[in-house]
Amino acid sequence: MAEPIILDGKFVSMKIKENLKEEIKNIGATNTRPPHLAAILVGDNPASRSYVRNKIHSCEQSGITSTLVQLDATCTQHELMDTIDRLNNDSEIDGFIVQLPLPDHIDEHQVTMAITPHKDVDGFHPVNLGKMMLSLPCYLPATPYGILALLEHYNLSTSGKHVVVVGRSAIVGTPMSILLSRRAKYGNATVTLTHSRTQNLNELTLQADIIIAAIGRVGFISPDMVKDGAIIIDVGINKLDDPSRKRGYRLVGDVDYEGLKAKCKAITPVPGGVGPMTVAALLMNTVESWKQHHIKLK
Numbered sequence: 001m002a003e004p005i006i007l008d009g010k011f012v013s014m015k016i017k018e019n020l021k022e023e024i025k026n027i028g029a030t031n032t033r034p035p036h037l038a039a040i041l042v043g044d045n046p047a048s049r050s051y052v053r054n055k056i057h058s059c060e061q062s063g064i065t066s067t068l069v070q071l072d073a074t075c076t077q078h079e080l081m082d083t084i085d086r087l088n089n090d091s092e093i094d095g096f097i098v099q100l101p102l103p104d105h106i107d108e109h110q111v112t113m114a115i116t117p118h119k120d121v122d123g124f125h126p127v128n129l130g131k132m133m134l135s136l137p138c139y140l141p142a143t144p145y146g147i148l149a150l151l152e153h154y155n156l157s158t159s160g161k162h163v164v165v166v167g168r169s170a171i172v173g174t175p176m177s178i179l180l181s182r183r184a185k186y187g188n189a190t191v192t193l194t195h196s197r198t199q200n201l202n203e204l205t206l207q208a209d210i211i212i213a214a215i216g217r218v219g220f221i222s223p224d225m226v227k228d229g230a231i232i233i234d235v236g237i238n239k240l241d242d243p244s245r246k247r248g249y250r251l252v253g254d255v256d257y258e259g260l261k262a263k264c265k266a267i268t269p270v271p272g273g274v275g276p277m278t279v280a281a282l283l284m285n286t287v288e289s290w291k292q293h294h295i296k297l298k
Helices: 009-028 046-062 077-088 108-114 126-133 142-153 173-181 201-205 257-261 274-297
Strands: 036-042 065-071 095-098 162-166 190-194 210-213 230-234 238-241 249-252 264-267
Touching: 009 046, 009 142, 009 274, 036 046, 036 077, 036 274, 046 065, 046 274, 065 077, 077 095, 077 108, 095 274, 126 173, 142 173, 142 274, 162 173, 162 201, 173 190, 190 201, 257 264
Parallel strands: 036 065, 036 095, 162 190, 162 210, 210 230, 230 264
Antiparallel strands: 238 249
């Protein structure tokens, strides 16, 4: 079998950021302000702080203004909701996110519902999810949107293919299954959505032309679960103890990357695959919000 295509999300996301920067530059020639993305970070979770820092750096690379709103881990639900309300009503902010996970005393569902849909650049609000189901203009959830952009860059068709999605979360698995089944250029697939209660998972994954793994378990998708020539999209990002590394661990995905490379048509690495594309999608949604705002002002 030919060498697999390594779906390099780091490279593709950089190309997207370069295109966004040029688009912002061209529209910005009319003296409008640049796009502005804000992030609310509650507490001091090291992983969350790292993710937000990466998003801020990506904004800088794209010509997007960024603002970090830091709240203590002990902040109340009311304080967080007040902050969201302030950003909802700030005309200088085109979109914002609330970095997850949140402390246990915060109601995540209430937070999601409080973000106004036209600034919900993470694409989590029910209004955006509902519009997505109806193929209406909306902000797509960032990770599924990023995966679609990655498939498009590498010209990997989904039409008529059998896609098995492993994991049914509301932010990745479920919206991914809907997007790929829609009547669209990167849709028209027959999609099977699987989860922890699926009894014949191996039988289903062996039928799949494309597997999207988003289950949060190290190396869960093994070579005996995948047919030759399949495309593997690994959404997982897990810490695996590794004393040989300076940090004492390394990041791995939900698939056995080394074991699967030899039999795949294409595969995403971890890190450097889906992760950078999620950030790129967030930026694309922010720029789209900015353009809509700009058009309204003209």
